[in-house]
Amino acid sequence: MSQIASRVAPPLPAATEKLNFYGLWLGTAIALLLLPKIFSSGGSLTTFSLIGISIIFSLSYNILLGQTGMLSFGHAVYYGLGGFLVIHSINIIGAHKLPIPLPIIPLIGGLSGLLFAALLGWVSTQRSGTAFAMISLGVAELIASSALILRTFFGGEAGVSANRTKLLKLFGWNFGPQIQIYYLVAAWTLIAVVAMYALTRTPLGRMCNAVRDNPERVQFVGYNPHVVRYLAFCFSGFFAGIAGALAAINFEIANSAYLGAEQSGTVLFATYIGGIGFFIGPIVGAIFVTFLSLGLSDLTQVWQLYFGLIFIAVVLFAPGGITGLLMMHRPLVKAGTLPKMLPSYLIALVPTLAIIAGLILSIEIIVHYTVNPGDDSHIKAFGVGFDAASPYLWTLAVILLIGGFLVARRTWIWVGHAWDDATSVAREKGIAA
Amino acid sequence: MLELIVISTLNGVLFGMLLFLMASGLTVIFSMLGVLNFAHASFYMLGAFFGFQISRWFGFWPALLVAPLLACAIGAGVERFGLRRVHKNGHVAELLFTFGLAFVIEEVVQIIWGKSPVDFRVPALLDFPAFTIFSTNYPAYKMFMLLVSIVIFVGLLIVLKKTRIGLIVQAALTHPHMVGHLGHNVGRIFMLVFGVGTALAAVAGVIAGPALVTQSNMAGLLGPILFVVVVVGGLGSLPGAFVASLLIGLVQTFAVSMNGSLSGTFGPLSPAYASTWLADIWGVTIAQIAPIVPYLLLVLVLIFRPMGLLGTRDT
Numbered sequence: 004m005s006q007i008a009s010r011v012a013p014p015l016p017a018a019t020e021k022l023n024f025y026g027l028w029l030g031t032a033i034a035l036l037l038l039p040k041i042f043s044s045g046g047s048l049t050t051f052s053l054i055g056i057s058i059i060f061s062l063s064y065n066i067l068l069g070q071t072g073m074l075s076f077g078h079a080v081y082y083g084l085g086g087f088l089v090i091h092s093i094n095i096i097g098a099h100k101l102p103i104p105l106p107i108i109p110l111i112g113g114l115s116g117l118l119f120a121a122l123l124g125w126v127s128t129q130r131s132g133t134a135f136a137m138i139s140l141g142v143a144e145l146i147a148s149s150a151l152i153l154r155t156f157f158g159g160e161a162g163v164s165a166n167r168t169k170l171l172k173l174f175g176w177n178f179g180p181q182i183q184i185y186y187l188v189a190a191w192t193l194i195a196v197v198a199m200y201a202l203t204r205t206p207l208g209r210m211c212n213a214v215r216d217n218p219e220r221v222q223f224v225g226y227n228p229h230v231v232r233y234l235a236f237c238f239s240g241f242f243a244g245i246a247g248a249l250a251a252i253n254f255e256i257a258n259s260a261y262l263g264a265e266q267s268g269t270v271l272f273a274t275y276i277g278g279i280g281f282f283i284g285p286i287v288g289a290i291f292v293t294f295l296s297l298g299l300s301d302l303t304q305v306w307q308l309y310f311g312l313i314f315i316a317v318v319l320f321a322p323g324g325i326t327g328l329l330m331m332h333r334p335l336v337k338a339g340t341l342p343k344m345l346p347s348y349l350i351a352l353v354p355t356l357a358i359i360a361g362l363i364l365s366i367e368i369i370v371h372y373t374v375n376p377g378d379d380s381h382i383k384a385f386g387v388g389f390d391a392a393s394p395y396l397w398t399l400a401v402i403l404l405i406g407g408f409l410v411a412r413r414t415w416i417w418v419g420h421a422w423d424d425a426t427s428v429a430r431e432k433g434i435a436a
Numbered sequence: 437m438l439e440l441i442v443i444s445t446l447n448g449v450l451f452g453m454l455l456f457l458m459a460s461g462l463t464v465i466f467s468m469l470g471v472l473n474f475a476h477a478s479f480y481m482l483g484a485f486f487g488f489q490i491s492r493w494f495g496f497w498p499a500l501l502v503a504p505l506l507a508c509a510i511g512a513g514v515e516r517f518g519l520r521r522v523h524k525n526g527h528v529a530e531l532l533f534t535f536g537l538a539f540v541i542e543e544v545v546q547i548i549w550g551k552s553p554v555d556f557r558v559p560a561l562l563d564f565p566a567f568t569i570f571s572t573n574y575p576a577y578k579m580f581m582l583l584v585s586i587v588i589f590v591g592l593l594i595v596l597k598k599t600r601i602g603l604i605v606q607a608a609l610t611h612p613h614m615v616g617h618l619g620h621n622v623g624r625i626f627m628l629v630f631g632v633g634t635a636l637a638a639v640a641g642v643i644a645g646p647a648l649v650t651q652s653n654m655a656g657l658l659g660p661i662l663f664v665v666v667v668v669g670g671l672g673s674l675p676g677a678f679v680a681s682l683l684i685g686l687v688q689t690f691a692v693s694m695n696g697s698l699s700g701t702f703g704p705l706s707p708a709y710a711s712t713w714l715a716d717i718w719g720v721t722i723a724q725i726a727p728i729v730p731y732l733l734l735v736l737v738l739i740f741r742p743m744g745l746l747g748t749r750d751t
Contacts (some may be wrong), residue, residue: 137663144660145731273659311540322525
């Protein structure tokens with residue numbers, strides 16, 4: 004028996020692999036330490052804090068969607084409840100002068116997320132797939148609507164606020180300035196990311212993948228898929244609670260928007276755009292979406308529309324998300340056939356960009372005529388000024404859209420052929436695609 | 437009291453029939469395509485806004501006909517060029533596609549018609565009280581809404597039970613793969629069903645627009661309730677959707693018109709607890725908890741009858 008086990012088990016990692024692995028985490032930690040030295044402005048520190056919170060939240064969401072195959076439309080419930088309990092506990096701790104410093108407060112958020120996930124999860128995880136998605140939506144609406152009724156706890160529309168500097172000081176840090184909050188968020192982000200990565204390596208993490216891929220077979224092996232889903236749900240709630248706690252500490256307020264559908268939608272967008280197939284996907288997605296929402300809102304009035312269109316484009320054309328797209332090219336890089344793909348990519352890029360330009364142009368012109376019809380027709384979007392009233396521009400937009408579409412269809416077929424060639428070469432060299 | 441019961445029953449049945457207009461399309465689409473159309477309530481909203489715009493240009497009656505046709509064309513296009521593409525990536529991708537679509541439709545409606553409610557009026561022909569019970573005037577337009585939804589309900593029933601297409605749709609409700617094996621053009625049926633489903637939602641939008649508020653958040657408000665209807669009735673069960681629509685319509689209408697609270701029944705809470713969260717629960721009226729009643733019902737149904745009231749399929 005032991006012989007079989009030793010034959011099946013993977014070989015122990017070599018010393019260099021171990022070094023690479025721990026070096027990666029160490030490098031990340033050092034980079035997080037040095038980041039504020041490079042970008043020291045208050046704005047970038049706030050952005051980094053938001054990204055950190057978003058990373059924890061998206062990764063916790065991916066425990067459900069990517070690893071266990073449960074599409075949740077109500078993940079913000081655990082994020083929001085974590086935030087609210089943390090705000091209340093900061094107030095209680097501050098009022099009673101309890102000896103609890105701020106850095107361990109996020110744990111309270113995590114535990115409250117875990118508690119509520121444990122309470123609500125048993126019913127919701129009975130089924131997966133579409134039924135689970137609808138149930139999560141219903142539970143989220145239930146909690147979000149209740150938040151407006153239970154005013155003493157949730158503070159109604161205004162929310163509840165707290166003062167994070169009133170707690171026990173550690174090493175003279177009172178967590179007033181943003182730089183200290185940045186380090187708090189960075190430390191928790193690193194801990195949470197390591198913990199969630201470790202979770203994917205445990206037998207439970209593996210069973211989650213099995214439940215996602217083939218729940219029936221999991222039952223035959225002797226596991227209960229419902230229990231596995233429930234455990235994944237609890238872990239996910241725990242980390243979402245930590246993220247909510249950090250957000251509450253960062254803003255010093257928790258309001259009903261934390262629990263709402265918009266928050267649940269944002270984390271779904273971030274995770275899916277980043278890519279649910281790889282552990283690093285949600286991290287990429289969180290960074291991308293945070294920058295996008297901060298950057299696009301400066302560039303155009305209707306940034307949420309572009310946001311939605313990007314999401315639809317990812318669902319339609321790149322179901323693996325950003326990381327999925329990049330990882331597709333790994334066998335080609337290994338086989339050295341990637342340069343063969345580049346020319347066809349460059350050719351396809353031109354009409355694709357033309358479509359995008361035409362789309363943006365027409366959207367901005369329509370927005371000008373519907374949202375602010377009385378204004379001057381010389382508008383500015385994405386840093387480029389143009390005259391929305393000019394008929395030349397209208398024709399240009401239509402030509403770019405239709406012409407770009409017709410040409411792009413051809414060029415993407417070429418890309419497909421080039422892709423087939425490149426992957427077959429890679430396959431001949433014995434590299435699995 | 438009797439007045440309240442009669443009026444609430446009428447309003448509740450009306451709201452329930454409206455819900456069923458949408459839930460029927462959603463259920464049939466779910467049964468055949470296996471995808472729960474997250475954007476279904478958005479088509480209801482599109483119907484209302486198309487209806488508003490067309491009735492401004494040409495009057496209400498053309499709008500009642502043209503707006504659903506437009507929505508039908510958009511729905512068929514979404515199925516043909518969007519859903520069919522993502523189908524190979526599984527149900528999660530399909531659901532996410534419709535989720536993104538709902539998001540985009542809401543943004544587009546906000547861009548074109550703004551965020552505040554539009555002035556969608558009841559047509560002058562129907563702007564009179566139909567009858568008076570217990571000194572309350574019941575508007576004729578509401579009777580018209582009831583009539584339209586009942587006519588469509590009966591029409592749907594006849595199409596489903598008596599025609600060939602209805603037969604195929606019925607078969608596909610329970611055995612979607614078998615229908616494909618029998619040689620029907622499944623793609624075209626899907627497109628048709630999707631289009632008709634969205635058109636039904638748009639009809640509901642056009643007739644509900646003048647009576648309720650036509651605003652860019654109407655899809656977001658109604659969408660979750662619609663999913664509650666479908667899950668409570670049992671995913672994929674048309675009779676279940678009917679029962680659940682009426683149930684939720686009646687329950688919510690009655691809850692809104694009731695003012696009782698725990699403090700009203702048992703007297704005020706002792707002053708010791710007056711500032712705690714218990715006071716919130718004690719003082720809240722039934723009318724205030726009306727918005728969460730459907731979701732409470734959902735959780736109860738899931739605990740005691742996970743497949744829904746009349747559901748048979750275990751998804």
